[in-house]
Amino acid sequence: MAVNIPTLFEWAGGTPVFENLFNKFYDKVLADELLEPVFKHMSPRHRLHVAHFVAEVFGGPKTYSQNEGSHYAMINKHLQKHLTEAHRKRWIALLLQTADELSLPDDPEFRSAFIAYLEWGTRIAVLNSQTDSTAEPPDTPMPKWGWREPGGPNIP
């Protein structure tokens, strides 16, 4: 019997879930003594942009790449931010706390795909934040994240 497997975006609940998740998350970020200095100058649209970015990566509409930015633009936003492992760990901890508070799906399959993406994306952000330029071409496509494992090591 054929099984219709939803995207991570669909399984999570669609655009309102991602917008609500990152809205509540950035409230926590701004109340956090470690992350507040990093984000205090973010634009009012930052929360929505990150929500739309992650929603698109998880198989949702191309709202971010068509109207708000690109993968290249996202990378550039992190350059020279000098993010640390402590920043990264706190960012993930607050996002997972928010996901629990908002009752995002907690089945093992969804949560393992979700945390895998957060591990990957935040480590990329920290790496990019140590430099002042990126070798990524401007037309680098948006990442796509599904239910499977990454599939190979990071080879720069």
Ligand code: HEM
């Ligand atoms: C999966 C991980 C991540 C994703 C998908 C992501 C995504 C994004 C996006 C889309 C933007 C641009 C927002 C806009 O257009 O206004 C952005 C900016 C930024 N991100 Fe991230 N990010 C991630 C991880 C992190 C982490 C771990 C940190 C720090 C702890 C961080 C710090 C920042 C900062 C400081 C900016 C610039 C804010 C400003 O405009 O002042 N990001 N990020």
